Amino acid sequence: MSNIKASIITIGDELLIGQTIDTNSAWIAQRLNELGIDVLRRVAVGDNRNDIIDALDAELASSSIVLITGGLGPTADDITKPLLNEYFGGTMRIHEPTKEHVRELFTKRNRPFLERNLKQAELPDNCIVLFNQMGTAPGMWFEKDNKVIISMPGVPFEMVSIMENEALDRIKERFITGSIIHRSVITAGEGESFIADKIQDLEEALPVYIKLAYLPGAGMVKLRLTAKGANKEKLITELDYWQNRFAERLSYIMVSLEDIPMEQIIGDWMKTHHATIGLAESCTGGNIAHHFTQVMGASTYFCGSIVCYQVPVKVNVLGVNEQTIDQYGSVSEQTATEMAKGALNVFHSNYSFAITGLLSLGGESDKKPVGTVWMAVANKDRVVTKEFHFHYDRLRNKEMATSMAMLMIWKFITNRI
Amino acid sequence: MSNIKASIITIGDELLIGQTIDTNSAWIAQRLNELGIDVLRRVAVGDNRNDIIDALDAELASSSIVLITGGLGPTADDITKPLLNEYFGGTMRIHEPTKEHVRELFTKRNRPFLERNLKQAELPDNCIVLFNQMGTAPGMWFEKDNKVIISMPGVPFEMVSIMENEALDRIKERFITGSIIHRSVITAGEGESFIADKIQDLEEALPVYIKLAYLPGAGMVKLRLTAKGANKEKLITELDYWQNRFAERLSYIMVSLEDIPMEQIIGDWMKTHHATIGLAESCTGGNIAHHFTQVMGASTYFCGSIVCYQVPVKVNVLGVNEQTIDQYGSVSEQTATEMAKGALNVFHSNYSFAITGLLSLGGESDKKPVGTVWMAVANKDRVVTKEFHFHYDRLRNKEMATSMAMLMIWKFITNRI
Numbered sequence: 001m002s003n004i005k006a007s008i009i010t011i012g013d014e015l016l017i018g019q020t021i022d023t024n025s026a027w028i029a030q031r032l033n034e035l036g037i038d039v040l041r042r043v044a045v046g047d048n049r050n051d052i053i054d055a056l057d058a059e060l061a062s063s064s065i066v067l068i069t070g071g072l073g074p075t076a077d078d079i080t081k082p083l084l085n086e087y088f089g090g091t092m093r094i095h096e097p098t099k100e101h102v103r104e105l106f107t108k109r110n111r112p113f114l115e116r117n118l119k120q121a122e123l124p125d126n127c128i129v130l131f132n133q134m135g136t137a138p139g140m141w142f143e144k145d146n147k148v149i150i151s152m153p154g155v156p157f158e159m160v161s162i163m164e165n166e167a168l169d170r171i172k173e174r175f176i177t178g179s180i181i182h183r184s185v186i187t188a189g190e191g192e193s194f195i196a197d198k199i200q201d202l203e204e205a206l207p208v209y210i211k212l213a214y215l216p217g218a219g220m221v222k223l224r225l226t227a228k229g230a231n232k233e234k235l236i237t238e239l240d241y242w243q244n245r246f247a248e249r250l251s252y253i254m255v256s257l258e259d260i261p262m263e264q265i266i267g268d269w270m271k272t273h274h275a276t277i278g279l280a281e282s283c284t285g286g287n288i289a290h291h292f293t294q295v296m297g298a299s300t301y302f303c304g305s306i307v308c309y310q311v312p313v314k315v316n317v318l319g320v321n322e323q324t325i326d327q328y329g330s331v332s333e334q335t336a337t338e339m340a341k342g343a344l345n346v347f348h349s350n351y352s353f354a355i356t357g358l359l360s361l362g363g364e365s366d367k368k369p370v371g372t373v374w375m376a377v378a379n380k381d382r383v384v385t386k387e388f389h390f391h392y393d394r395l396r397n398k399e400m401a402t403s404m405a406m407l408m409i410w411k412f413i414t415n416r417i
Numbered sequence: 418m419s420n421i422k423a424s425i426i427t428i429g430d431e432l433l434i435g436q437t438i439d440t441n442s443a444w445i446a447q448r449l450n451e452l453g454i455d456v457l458r459r460v461a462v463g464d465n466r467n468d469i470i471d472a473l474d475a476e477l478a479s480s481s482i483v484l485i486t487g488g489l490g491p492t493a494d495d496i497t498k499p500l501l502n503e504y505f506g507g508t509m510r511i512h513e514p515t516k517e518h519v520r521e522l523f524t525k526r527n528r529p530f531l532e533r534n535l536k537q538a539e540l541p542d543n544c545i546v547l548f549n550q551m552g553t554a555p556g557m558w559f560e561k562d563n564k565v566i567i568s569m570p571g572v573p574f575e576m577v578s579i580m581e582n583e584a585l586d587r588i589k590e591r592f593i594t595g596s597i598i599h600r601s602v603i604t605a606g607e608g609e610s611f612i613a614d615k616i617q618d619l620e621e622a623l624p625v626y627i628k629l630a631y632l633p634g635a636g637m638v639k640l641r642l643t644a645k646g647a648n649k650e651k652l653i654t655e656l657d658y659w660q661n662r663f664a665e666r667l668s669y670i671m672v673s674l675e676d677i678p679m680e681q682i683i684g685d686w687m688k689t690h691h692a693t694i695g696l697a698e699s700c701t702g703g704n705i706a707h708h709f710t711q712v713m714g715a716s717t718y719f720c721g722s723i724v725c726y727q728v729p730v731k732v733n734v735l736g737v738n739e740q741t742i743d744q745y746g747s748v749s750e751q752t753a754t755e756m757a758k759g760a761l762n763v764f765h766s767n768y769s770f771a772i773t774g775l776l777s778l779g780g781e782s783d784k785k786p787v788g789t790v791w792m793a794v795a796n797k798d799r800v801v802t803k804e805f806h807f808h809y810d811r812l813r814n815k816e817m818a819t820s821m822a823m824l825m826i827w828k829f830i831t832n833r834i
Contacts, residue, residue, distance in 0.1 A: 114610055290704040
């Protein structure tokens with residue numbers, strides 16, 4: 001069975017000069033994928049008439065659905081709407097419901113309704129207007145030669161709103177598709193090559209309609225199994241079988257069968273065990289707490305974090321002994337241990353985690369080499385410490401340290417360390 | 418003057434199913450842009466032989482430089498290298514320096530050197546090998562019909578390392594280019610349409626070789642002026658003139674003439690004024706601290722943050738009065754004010770900022786509507802509070818609140834509130 005093919009075109013000079021990172025394409029691709037639609041290509045072009053037309057021509061030649069984001073704002077550098085109107089042979093007319101919606105939005109926000117805002121309500125008369133409840137520029141659904149072209153604004157939450165409320169159901173109705181099923185096996189602590197060697201025979205035994213992909217991340221490798229076919233029930237049964245076989249083989253490094261972030265895996269564990277956790281963060285500067293609080297409902301188990309970026313905060317708030325810092329340095333096993341114990345006291349939590357390190361030059365004056373990080377994880381009975389060395393730049397080291405922190409917490413609570 | 422054209426091809430099924438957000442393209446586009454090279458298109462294709470060849474054919478037809486990322490890992494789902502070898506008519510041979518480098522890396526990391534790792538050192542004999550000091554897969558530089566094709570691994574920091582140490586200088590040498598200069602005017606507090614109306618006459622008066630673009634973000638609009646031409650000095654003079662004219666016109670909402678993040682603008686101010694700041698974060702869960710500590714050298718002015726996600730932390734660590742919380746709720750002007758004052762005490766800082774809110778359902782039990790946030794910014798002489806309402810989902814509300822927090826701090830320290 002061959003899947004319906006789609007292409008994504010993103011329009012905007014800001015994408016080509018690298019001012020904006022394209023998150024829309026990944027989101028759209030995920031949603032289409034869930035419907036069993038394959039994204040064939042993603043193309044980014046500038047705010048340039050000929051380049052947009054070339055991209056449309058090329059993608060319409062190979063895909064049944066072309067999704068376009070960007071180029072619909074109210075300012076002069078947006079040229080997409082008149083171009084699409086012309087491309088599909090329509091006439092621009094004021095769309096009354098859109099006009100009312102735009103006027104209402106401006107009233108609600110106490111802004112004057114300007115002449116140029118009226119332009120947002122001018123739409124080709126040969127498209128289905130996709131209502132944008134999050135903003136002023138609606139989406140547009142064109143059909144041509146049995147193919148569908150959907151144009152949406154580039155602002156991510158506006159695009160998401162139009163897709164979820166207007167476009168996805170229409171796509172489902174319009175294109176009958178088979179099923180595509182994904183299963184994951186999330187591992188931590190071993191590299192891609194090592195895992196590939198461990199599972200080579202299983203990988204070779206996979207039926208042709210099940211594909212295996214390696215998705216390496218910081219300290220982790222995600223294995224993704226994908227099956228395509230018409231019989232959804234059969235696919236699920238088979239894929240579950242293979243997922244289990246891979247999971248068994250990799251049990252000693254297996255973290256989860258679900259592709260969810262580590263902070264959520266820890267959060268679920270905390271909820272199940274009615275446990276709480278508090279942090280003491282120096283070098284990660286609040287990033288671990290930020291990750292914990294991305295999970296809805298984290299306040300039931302996540303107490304908080306003492307971000308002790310300067311030394312006195314470690315002493316005054318966490319109760320780290322000044323002598324410890326003088327003797328061993330603020331980046332040391334001893335300081336990390338006292339920070340973790342301090343966090344248990346401050347938060348009255350079941351678990352605590354502490355981190356102190358030197359992620360780049362120009363930070364705290366310490367004699368440790370750049371990249372040195374000490375972590376400690378504790379409960380009332382025990383403390384486990386570990387030293388890390390990160391070799392990249394400041395921002396990457398911070399993300400790496402955050403990932404490693406999550407892993408260390410997970411290993412501690414599941415008694416693997 | 419017409420600029421050199423480049424295309425970026427990203428390879429990998431993970432991009433088409435949306436598992437990975439492509440940050441490489443934006444980074445590469447920025448670097449090429451700085452050299453005066455225009456990125457014409459960015460294309461993402463899957464790990465599929467024909468799609469890769471089609472993309473190569475299409476991009477080589479219109480661009481002088483084609484940069485490829487992805488598809489070079491050691492596992493079976495990577496097909497790019499043999500394909501490029503064939504495409505450019507080479508022969509695969511073991512490249513001794515790469516083999517030694519890979520072996521060394523494995524020794525350093527205490528991992529066994531496996532047969533499949535040797536594959537990383539097998540390279541087409543008709544390319545210039547671009548050394549990868551961050552990983553095992555080197556980059557490759559091919560030339561064909563006076564065009565250059567550069568293939569690099571998809572792991573972002575490996576790609577960055579190869580570009581910075583190997584590829585960019587070669588690109589500079591190989592292609593003589595004119596200049597492209599950017600200038601920014603960063604504003605806060607007004608929308609895109611409003612600004613467009615304010616500066617319409619200036620925009621219309623711009624010479625043809627200077628382009629203006631609007632880049633809206635959370636609560637901010639960046640204006641970017643871009644000039645292209647052969648005479649760099651002349652361009653700079655002219656662009657500075659126009660930048661000043663736009664900045665003057667928008668002075669009352671102007672934040673910066675440099676396109677740097679708000680946390681760095683605040684940081685620079687703090688350094689200049691020998692001031693310090695500490696935070697008390699509830700709903701942003703450490704994200705504001707995380708942003709502050711992204712800036713190198715932040716420890717000279719950023720003390721830390723009390724991430725008080727649960728109520729007792731507000732009381733025990735920040736000294737918020739329990740009665741205040743009982744009477745007004747934890748999301749209230751009164752609680753925010755006491756949190757800010759508490760942070761001044763805890764950190765002994767010149768400035769403090771506090772935030773408490775309800776970013777999504779399922780959080781703290783409070784009678785306020787979802788999206789309500791109170792912020793307070795203080796020094797020893799005064800406290801300014803402000804109520805916000807955010808209407809999006811949890812993660813977006815958190816980012817919006819963080820942006821608004823930065824703006825509020827900046828306005829307070831520059832005496833605009």
